[in-house]
Amino acid sequence: MALGRGLSSLIPSKQTITEQVIPSSHREVMDLAVEKIRPNPRQPRSHFALEDLEDLAASVKEHGVLMPLIVTKVRDGYELVAGERRLRASKEAGLKTVPAIVRDATEQQKLEWALIENVQRADLNAVEEALAYKALIEEFNFTQEEAAKRVGKSRSAVANILRLLDLPEEMLIAIRDGRLSKSHARTLLSESDHGKRQALFQTMLSGGVSVREAEARVGIGGKGSKGGKGGGGSKDPNIAAHEKRLREILGTKVAIQEKGGKGRITIEFYSKEELIDLLDKLSE
Template sequence: MAKATKKQALGRGLSALLKDPENDINSAKDKNADKVVGSIVELDIDAIEVNPFQPRTSFNESALQELATSIKELGVIQPITVRKIDFNKFQLVSGERRFRASKLVGLNTIPAYIRIANDQESLEMALVENIQRQDLDPIEIALSYQRLIDEISLTQEQLSDRIGKNRSTIANYLRLLKLDPIIQTGMRDGFLSMGHGRALINIDDLELQLEVYEKVLADSLSVRDTEKLVKSVQSSGSLSSEKTKNTPKVPKEIKESVKDFSSYFGAKVDVKVSKKGNGKVIIPFSSQEDFERLTKLIHSEK
């Protein structure tokens, strides 16, 4: 307990040092920089702004509330990381969930590691740290990879070395960004897994891609079933032919009778037959009056 109190007091002391205009630290060479950079400092929450480079764009509200409850009871166990951007002004590099949860419970200060970094270094630190998290969805990871490639000017090989992932893994994530935005949203919301996404990306036609996506959701298809469906659609060129292939053929005798039904009712009667041989007859009507007309025809046969 004594050690924790001493550490907290030290953090408050460093915080006071940062608020002293005569000790404004802007680089690792400045006076007292060695005391602050890399140390845990109690910072005013109001002196911290969120990181515009944060790859995560959505936060689960219930999980955030649970974290807020934990922080209220136990405090912030793992410090956030910030970079100094101006006198007594800081920007989050990592730990936005802890920062948001701390604000929810009304904390005035939060423990933080201080870094001195330019925008590019801050972006790289934020992206690389977030990529290592276990709770990012596949699209968030893919967007982080793409930003590192575009904004830090890394090749896939350099990115592979930087984050310790195989180049093929990186390529598979990046391919997900070619999916229709609606499907990407479905993945972010947890309706599809990365395996589903990797199967759907093989369909170049975005309209057809969406049709297959809707069928995957409607039928709760597994990844393996989705892969089979995609191969079938690729060979046929459409989803409608896949539906026709799986729909049992109506026997010739029934087709002939349907013509008689249509003629009698004055409407195009449809028949659906299951694989077991049973089925149903569908008689359409266009209005209330038309329905009454059909009803009279049926009653007249009694």
């Protein structure tokens, strides 16, 4: 029985994008011909796992589409705003019509709603999510904070995702394809030496290093990190633990240098907005 994740995506457990953007008094569900609905050009998601779509198609074939799509009227039919997976699964299941709600939407709203829906369901990979935030910021003049509020995220979460776009294309492709985790990718960003970053990336792809081990390597090899006595390059495990704790709290690279009970803490940031966010966290 191929219900599993497919059925769960048809029956949301919390307030859906439909419930958020359309008051119940204005929801009129219509049955629209599948062939009359064209994809959303603002859809942030570009990768759809075949197995997941097959599971969803099986659920659609047995139960129908339980949550209507959101579409907007265009000259030759309708354009999808939210519900890309449901539309694709409906086509796969051979449905001729699907339930949908028609409403007006600006280009900005099309992107926002598609992004919110995917973020709610954790359907986007990190690169797709970052590119969607970038579109909101660059095309519609949002600040990182405004973009974060639109999708119910913290500013630091959006800032950290956007930083992934600073990685080379080869690494972004690995994230998109699921060969490199978001945690590993964030660790790569902390390595400023391109040669060491590439070597660490290849080790990650081979499965030869955990996130914790990768963080330790970056902490030893990064700027401002110095080896201990004897030139062995080892770091006091207590200091390393303190660095890890600060990284988790602040969401950025932190280096601690200590000698004789005195020392220095270096906290890195990558934009003015990240600096403001750090100041907010430190003043809490």
